[in-house]
Amino acid sequence: MTYAFNLEWDELPEELREEKIRQYILSGDKRDCWECDGTGETGGKCCKACNGSGQVDPDPDDLHEQEEAEEDIKAHFPIYF
Numbered sequence: 001m002t003y004a005f006n007l008e009w010d011e012l013p014e015e016l017r018e019e020k021i022r023q024y025i026l027s028g029d030k031r032d033c034w035e036c037d038g039t040g041e042t043g044g045k046c047c048k049a050c051n052g053s054g055q056v057d058p059d060p061d062d063l064h065e066q067e068e069a070e071e072d073i074k075a076h077f078p079i080y081f
């Protein structure tokens with residue numbers, strides 16, 4: 001039996017990387033609302049996207065957030081494991 005211990009992010013199976021990226025995004029901070037730029041208002045009215053809070057939950061399906069998360073994880077890998 002061979003034990004393999006991977007310390008390179010790029011060598012991890014894609015499924016595992018996707019799962020880790022997802023977890024990372026979901027556990028991250030809320031983000032400024034894209035609709036109102038974090039002000040909580042659009043055109044003087046309460047912003048519907050964030051209900052006036054100016055912040056929205058992170059979105060693991062957002063490609064841009066995925067890229068950001070992957071860069072972050074890569075930079076600190078394997079600390080997040």
Ligand SMILES: [Zn+2]
Pocket residue numbers: 033034035036037038039040041047048049050051052053054055
């Ligand atoms: Zn908003």
